[in-house]
Amino acid sequence: MPGSRILLVTPKCARVVLSNIVLGLAAMFVNLNVCLAATLEEKGYEIAARSDRSDRGFGDSKVNLKMILRNAAGAEATRTLEFRTLEIPDEDVGDKSLIIFDTPRDIDGTALLSHAKILEADDQWLYLPALKRVKRISSVNKSGPFIGSEFAFEDFTALELNKCSYKFLREEACGELACDVIERFPRYEYSGYTRLVTWIDTEVFQIRKVAFYDRRGDPLKTLTLEGYKNYEGNFWRAHRLAMVNHQTGKSTDPIYGDYTFGAGLNDNDFVKGVLKRVR
Numbered sequence: 001m002p003g004s005r006i007l008l009v010t011p012k013c014a015r016v017v018l019s020n021i022v023l024g025l026a027a028m029f030v031n032l033n034v035c036l037a038a039t040l041e042e043k044g045y046e047i048a049a050r051s052d053r054s055d056r057g058f059g060d061s062k063v064n065l066k067m068i069l070r071n072a073a074g075a076e077a078t079r080t081l082e083f084r085t086l087e088i089p090d091e092d093v094g095d096k097s098l099i100i101f102d103t104p105r106d107i108d109g110t111a112l113l114s115h116a117k118i119l120e121a122d123d124q125w126l127y128l129p130a131l132k133r134v135k136r137i138s139s140v141n142k143s144g145p146f147i148g149s150e151f152a153f154e155d156f157t158a159l160e161l162n163k164c165s166y167k168f169l170r171e172e173a174c175g176e177l178a179c180d181v182i183e184r185f186p187r188y189e190y191s192g193y194t195r196l197v198t199w200i201d202t203e204v205f206q207i208r209k210v211a212f213y214d215r216r217g218d219p220l221k222t223l224t225l226e227g228y229k230n231y232e233g234n235f236w237r238a239h240r241l242a243m244v245n246h247q248t249g250k251s252t253d254p255i256y257g258d259y260t261f262g263a264g265l266n267d268n269d270f271v272k273g274v275l276k277r278v279r
Helices: 011-053 272-277
Strands: 060-070 076-086 096-103 111-115 123-128 133-136 164-174 177-186 195-201 207-213 219-226 229-231 235-237 240-245 251-256
Touching (some): 011 164, 011 177, 011 195, 111 272, 123 272, 133 272, 177 207
Antiparallel strands (some): 060 076, 060 251, 076 096, 096 111, 111 123, 123 133, 177 195, 195 207, 207 219, 219 240, 229 235, 240 251
């Protein structure tokens, strides 16, 4: 027709156009996956932060507990101890804690002092009354068992918020509650874990279960937390815990008494020099 133009597309041009379309779609999907990954990481962090911050502001606490240790055959041993905690308001520092054993007699006075760090190695000291000396726990040994239990030295500081990076996995039921399931990836050197899958309820934002994976990525142990109580309308604490080691068949169940908050603890109660005097 007069005045009209006919566009002739050669096979070569068609291939170029098709190639550009394919590359454009590929780039779009790559960007979408990157954005989705970032969103999942951000959501995982937000869920963990909400849980951590829901109990902030308690200052200090004391609690007595009974620890039941079971071997693979089901034989039990019982220990009693006291757990003291000093909250550090700065999330980039980490709390301080002191564990003191009362029974059995052969470990009476054994104490573990922990100063949690974030990306640096935690400061931890173990006092052994039988040897009358304080032993500093090496950063490379923190994945070892604590006093024969299924808890590792690092378990007492591993859930500090900024010690891990995060990823949201899914939502699912956990008992009668709904839970957000997230992955924690330790950012600190020498962790005994590659990841910790964590269930956090969507009602009061407390941790209900943690699955630990060893350095090879295999399932190592599972911690369940039950019997939560609310203190002063602000602070939730679990009173029945169960740590099961899937590789050895052993387990450790800490059963907590009532917590005391505002006990008047301060930094001077969490220095290395107190370890020999806590008996």
